[in-house]
Structures are given as structure tokens and as C-alpha cells.
Amino acid sequence: xxxxxxxxxxxxxxxxxxLTVKCTYSVSGNPYLFWYVQYPNRGLQFLLKYIxxxxxxxxxxxxxxxxxxxxxxxxxxxxxxxVSDSALYFCAVRPPGDRGSTLGRLYFGRGTQLxxxx
Amino acid sequence: xxxxxxxxxxxxIEKRQSVAFWCNxxxxxxxxxxxxxxxxxxxxxxIQFQNNGVVDDSQLPKxxxxxxxxxxxxxxxxxxxxxLEDSAVYLCASSSNRRGRINEQFFGPGTRLTVL
Numbered sequence: 116x117x118x119x120x121x122x123x124x125x126x127x128x129x130x131x132x133x134l135t136v137k138c139t140y141s142v143s144g145n146p147y148l149f150w151y152v153q154y155p156n157r158g159l160q161f162l163l164k165y166i167x168x169x170x171x172x173x174x175x176x177x178x179x180x181x182x183x184x185x186x187x188x189x190x191x192x193x194x195x196x197x198v199s200d201s202a203l204y205f206c207a208v209r210p211p212g213d214r215g216s217t218l219g220r221l222y223f224g225r226g227t228q229l230x231x232x233x
Numbered sequence: 234x235x236x237x238x239x240x241x242x243x244x245x246i247e248k249r250q251s252v253a254f255w256c257n258x259x260x261x262x263x264x265x266x267x268x269x270x271x272x273x274x275x276x277x278x279x280i281q282f283q284n285n286g287v288v289d290d291s292q293l294p295k296x297x298x299x300x301x302x303x304x305x306x307x308x309x310x311x312x313x314x315x316x317l318e319d320s321a322v323y324l325c326a327s328s329s330n331r332r333g334r335i336n337e338q339f340f341g342p343g344t345r346l347t348v349l
Contacts, residue, residue: 119275147335158237158324158340159276166335205275209335219264219328220289221338223275 117142119208121224128196128231136191136227138206147209148189149221150180152202159205165189176200196231203228235259237341239325245347251313254344258306258327264288266338267300267310268324276324282308283330312346320348 118141128134140146147166151159163174170182180191189206207221238257246252258265263284268276279298281289285305293300297316302308312319322345326338 149337151340156342158342159326161337161339164335164337207275219266219281219336219338220278221276223277225273225275 117146117208117210117222119206119222119224121204121206121227123227124225125228125230128229130198130231130233131195134193134196134200134229134231136204136206136229138189138191138224140187140189140206140208142208142210142222144211145184146211148180148182149207149209150174150178150189150191151205151207151223153205153226154202162191162204196229198231198233201229201231237325237327237339239323239341239344241344242342243345243347245349246315247349248317249314251311252315252346253309253311254323254325254346256308256310256325256341258308258325259339261329262327262339263305263330264328265302265308266326266328267308268326268340270322270324270343272321279310315346315348317348320346322346 120139149164150162153159162178163172165172165182173179178193203226205226206224240255265282267279270276279293280300282302285302300310322343324343325341328336328338
């Protein structure tokens with residue numbers, strides 16, 4: 116069964132420091148991986164995705180994520196955190212399959228609340 | 234480009250009542266999804282449409298939930314009758330369907346449902 120784990124409910128960092136939000140997954144084959152961010156009373160916003168190729172993926176707002184197949188991880192990172200990065204972050208996995216498949220189910224983790232203090 | 238629109242934003246009903254949510258996806262997006270997000274959890278897919286056809290409704294509680302996308306654009310999700318455990322945020326998302334590409338989903342702001 117497909118699953119996503121975000122082992123930390125909360126991550127607290129000081130502004131200017133690097134941040135990491137962890138994600139591990141369990142799925143057969145090579146998955147497609149996503150990070151979304153959710154601000155209060157708003158829907159999820161897409162940050163970045165890994166489909167294939169370079170293990171380091173760069174996304175919106177200076178975020179990047181590293182795909183590690185051996186550790187089945189896809190940790191979100193940013194070199195220098197901003198107070199405005201404070202939000203709820205979700206990792207999601209789409210199981211592999213025919214790229215032409217219309218099935219697009221995403222399996223989400225429980226989310227990690229990131230707080231960046233001034 | 235306009236985003237995914239949903240209404241209402243908030244709804245409070247009593248158990249056993251009925252409720253309906255509306256979603257207008259991004260123009261041109263053939264695929265539409267409804268997710269349920271219970272407080273403290275990640276979104277869970279309820280149903281996926283490809284144009285006006287259902288692709289995946291395996292997680293939809295069909296005894297009380299129904300959804301339609303009659304003209305392949307707007308969609309409605311209905312709960313009848315509602316239970317206390319249906320209290321959640323209902324998210325609509327859409328994506329384009331270019332074959333050979335894994336396209337990200339774009340989410341609406343959600344409808345927060347409270348069942349009393």
C-alpha cells in the first residue's frame with residue numbers, strides 16, 4: 116500500500132537559518148513526488164515535483180527538495196528561512212504507472228507545521 | 234489565469250441534513266478531483282473525473298456522498314445525509330491532461346463543513 120510519512124508535526128527555525136522538512140514514502144516502483152504548502156484558510160499551493168532525472172529539484176519561493184531512492188525520502192529544504200515561510204507543508208506521492216494513465220491519485224502525508232521566528 | 238473556484242467557503246449544518254459544494258476548475262483542465270481534509274490530516278481523494286467521466290471513486294462513501302460533472306467543467310459534491318464525522322474541509326483540484334506528462338494539481342480554497 117502506498118503511504119507517505121512526515122515524521123515531524125512541527126518544525127521551528129529562526130529566520131535566516133536553513134530549514135528541512137522531512138518526508139519518507141512507501142510505494143512500489145519509482146514514484147512521482149510533490150510538495151505543497153497550505154496557508155491558513157487557503158487551498159494547497161504547489162511548490163515542486165520530482166518526476167525523473169536530477170535528484171535535486173528546485174521549486175517556488177527558493178525551496179528545493181532532494182530525492183533519495185535508497186532512503187525513500189524526499190526532504191524539502193531552503194537555505195535561508197523567512198518568517199513568511201511559516202505555513203503547513205504537505206508531501207505527496209503519486210504511484211508510478213503509465214504516464215499516459217489518467218489516474219492521478221495523490222497520497223498525502225499528515226503535514227508539518229513550519230514556524231519561522233524573527 | 235484564474236484559479237480553482239469553490240463555494241460556499243463555509244457551511245454549518247446539523248447531522249442528517251443535506252449539503253452541496255460547487256467547484257469550477259481552471260479553464261481547460263480536463264481532470265477534476267475532490268478531496269476530504271479532516272483536521273490534522275492530509276487530504277484524501279474522494280473522487281476523480283476525467284472530463285465528465287468518473288475515473289476513480291473507490292474512496293467515496295457512496296451511501297451518502299455523490300458527485301457529478303455533467304458538462305465536463307463544473308462539478309458538485311453532495312452529502313446526504315451528513316454525519317458528524319463528515320466535518321472537514323472539502324478541496325477541489327484540477328489538472329491538465331497532457332499525455333506523457335505528470336501534471337501538478339491546482340487546488341481551490343476549500344469548503345469548511347461543520348456538522349453539528
